[in-house]
Amino acid sequence: MITSSTVYFHYWFSYETKGNFSFFDCIKYKFFSIISAIDICFKIFHLFNLEYPPEACIAWLFIQKYFYCLNTKFDKSHPMLGRILLDLTKK
DSSP states (O other): OOOGGGEEEEEEEOSSOEEEEEEETTEEEEESSHHHHHHHHHHHHHHTTOOOOGGGHHHHHHIIIIISOOOOTTOOOOHHHHHHHHHHHOO
């Protein structure tokens, strides 16, 4: 069974190694850009209909709503996030 805790993004930097990683179902995928790693994580969440982890829910909802312009019936309401999105979309 796949749970939301099995999908996450990790950025690691040291003088010897730099990497952008997405982890899914105990498998580590390395990407050459942070954008690609976050994009794959986001798509895995939606492909398998997984909930965002509670500790990162607001961040993933921001990515979902601002960059992907995607709203679902499962979105949780966060008043501060709504305010931020409204301020960012004002022209």
